[in-house]
Amino acid sequence: MRIPLSRFTFLPVVAFALATVSAFAQKPAAPAPGPAAGKEFYIHAFHKDKLSGLECSLCHVAVKEGSVTLKRPGHDQCLTCHSDDFNKDLKQIVCAQCHKTFPPTSSEDLVPFPRYQGTRAVLFEFSHKGHVDQKARIDAKTGFRADCTFCHKFDKQGVFATFPGHQECATCHAKAGMKPQLTADLSSEGCRGCHTPEEIENPGFTGTRQFTNNRTTVTGKYVNISFSHLPHFKNKDQFSLNCTTCHYAIPNSASIADLSLPKMLDCVQCHDSARAVKAEFQMGNCKTCHADTVAATAVPNSHTKNVKPDFHTEGFRRDHAAESAAADAKCSVCHMNVTPSVNAKVQCDSCHQVMRPVNHTARWKEDLHGKYASLDRTECAVCHTASYCSDCHNELPRSHQPLAPFKAGAHAIPAQLDVRSCLTCHTFQNTCSECHINKIAAIQLPQQQILAKAAPVAKPDLVSFFR
Numbered sequence: 030m031r032i033p034l035s036r037f038t039f040l041p042v043v044a045f046a047l048a049t050v051s052a053f054a055q056k057p058a059a060p061a062p063g064p065a066a067g068k069e070f071y072i073h074a075f076h077k078d079k080l081s082g083l084e085c086s087l088c089h090v091a092v093k094e095g096s097v098t099l100k101r102p103g104h105d106q107c108l109t110c111h112s113d114d115f116n117k118d119l120k121q122i123v124c125a126q127c128h129k130t131f132p133p134t135s136s137e138d139l140v141p142f143p144r145y146q147g148t149r150a151v152l153f154e155f156s157h158k159g160h161v162d163q164k165a166r167i168d169a170k171t172g173f174r175a176d177c178t179f180c181h182k183f184d185k186q187g188v189f190a191t192f193p194g195h196q197e198c199a200t201c202h203a204k205a206g207m208k209p210q211l212t213a214d215l216s217s218e219g220c221r222g223c224h225t226p227e228e229i230e231n232p233g234f235t236g237t238r239q240f241t242n243n244r245t246t247v248t249g250k251y252v253n254i255s256f257s258h259l260p261h262f263k264n265k266d267q268f269s270l271n272c273t274t275c276h277y278a279i280p281n282s283a284s285i286a287d288l289s290l291p292k293m294l295d296c297v298q299c300h301d302s303a304r305a306v307k308a309e310f311q312m313g314n315c316k317t318c319h320a321d322t323v324a325a326t327a328v329p330n331s332h333t334k335n336v337k338p339d340f341h342t343e344g345f346r347r348d349h350a351a352e353s354a355a356a357d358a359k360c361s362v363c364h365m366n367v368t369p370s371v372n373a374k375v376q377c378d379s380c381h382q383v384m385r386p387v388n389h390t391a392r393w394k395e396d397l398h399g400k401y402a403s404l405d406r407t408e409c410a411v412c413h414t415a416s417y418c419s420d421c422h423n424e425l426p427r428s429h430q431p432l433a434p435f436k437a438g439a440h441a442i443p444a445q446l447d448v449r450s451c452l453t454c455h456t457f458q459n460t461c462s463e464c465h466i467n468k469i470a471a472i473q474l475p476q477q478q479i480l481a482k483a484a485p486v487a488k489p490d491l492v493s494f495f496r
Contacts, residue, residue, distance in 0.1 A: 072126050073226035085220040095213045097199040101142050102127075151192075153225035157282040165273070172265065177272040187259030189249070198223075251290065253321040260310075268299060293331050294359040301334050334363045347387055353377060377411055395427070399450060422454060 076083055087109065088102040104115065107123070114120045121131045129138045161176050168175040179200075180193040195211060202211035209222020261270055273280060275291040282288055299305050301312045310317055312332040330336045340352065353360055354377070388401070402409050402418075409418075428443065429435045444451050455461065 069231070070122055070125070071227060071230045073230055077227060083217075085217045086215055089215075089220075091213055097195040097203065097211055097213055097215070099195065099215075151229060152223055152285055153221070153228060155223070155285055157279050157288075159283075161280045167271075174272045183258060186257060187262060188257050190258070249290070254318055255320045256318065268305070292359070294334075294362045297332060297334050298362050301332070399453060403449075 088106045089099045090102075090106065092098050092100045108115055111123055114123045119132060124131050124133055127139055127142075129140055162174070166175050167173065168178050171178045180197050181190040183190055199211045201207060202209060210216070210219045212219070264270065268274075275295050278287075278289065297312060300310060308314065313328050330338075345352075352358060388397070390397070398409075425432065429440075440451075457465075
């Protein structure tokens with residue numbers, strides 16, 4: 030059984046030519062042997078190197094006039110350039126691009142199309158983040174996100190979500206100004222806006238894009254795991270399930286390389302609770318999901334939320350910021366008030382809005398918070414808004430009460446100890462100058478008159494005078 034790339038209809042991947050979903054269910058066939066034993070022949074790379082100006086539409090033609098759906102190249106397309114290879118001297122390397130046997134015996138011995146379906150990515154690049162509906166609107170007919178169900182459809186068994194093809198993509202990309210442009214008169218530039226056929230054939234085409242090491246990204250399935258969306262669809266209202274309940278990282282996926290299937294801990298949220306699901310679907314029943322023979326004497330730690338993770342040490346509450354802010358943080362598995370999200374702030378808010386941080390002691394409000402806020406106000410903003418500060422700081426601090434004696438002179442000592450704390454609300458111009466400029470003027474004027482009489486020519490040395 031297979032697990033799809035999107036548990037609830039969510040992984041738009043544009044099909045290359047007629048790459049249908051049924052082909053993904055097939056086991057990848059080994060390439061037909063070429064003239065050099067042990068050496069693969071990459072047909073797209075060969076044509077690109079030899080004929081760099083070759084248009085994709087010469088081989089990949091529409092199923093009918095005006096359609097954006099392409100059919101598999103046939104003899105008619107090949108004969109345009111390879112007439113002698115078909116009629117005079119039949120070449121194995123030419124036949125091997127489509128047929129498993131040589132010489133070909135029938136039209137039934139065709140290799141999968143594309144050649145490595147199910148093991149290599151069909152797309153060169155795709156961003157879900159750039160395609161999803163930011164408002165997450167729901168399709169009234171299905172009850173799921175409209176942007177998910179538009180591209181992905183399920184069979185009756187609800188096992189595997191289909192990948193969209195050119196027809197779905199053309200809904201938007203056939204419009205003028207859209208790039209890449211997908212029309213009936215598809216150009217090579219439009220094709221290469223989504224596809225790199227050399228890469229489909231050869232996973233070593235670029236060193237940073239070897240998808241065979243992450244087969245689940247390409248195939249959308251875990252080995253020996255049985256899964257069906259159908260039971261989840263039936264209970265979606267009871268558990269408030271939607272596409273992004275399990276595939277919560279998909280809306281922020283900017284490329285194919287960072288796609289991933291839900292992890293075991295995502296299942297634990299519901300299936301480790303006796304109140305939530307029946308015994309036959311709980312984590313302790315291995316046969317529910319594992320198609321192979323699994324004999325476990327106890328439920329592994331990764332399959333339960335009743336075992337504290339190893340990294341939850343005594344200092345974790347103080348130093349957990351990095352782990353909880355990670356995109357794949359699984360805080361929501363155990364902490365029921367945390368919402369699964371790739372947005373770190375959302376995960377933090379769920380806890381910190383109902384539970385004070387450790388450093389918020391009894392002295393925090395009166396003595397400590399100002400120093401921390403002056404160092405990094407972004408941490409305060411996780412829970413507090415600007416109005417939270419202004420509402421409090423517009424009130425008279427307790428240290429200023431009663432105000433009359435504090436203003437008359439009692440403020441001098443705290444100001445000398447930490448004048449910066451005064452400047453949180455006051456400036457010299459709007460507060461201090463009210464009294465201190467008048468006093469300074471009253472002192473300085475007689476002194477300047479005395480100096481002028483004693484030495485009318487010399488410039489007064491105020492520094493020496495005040496000493």
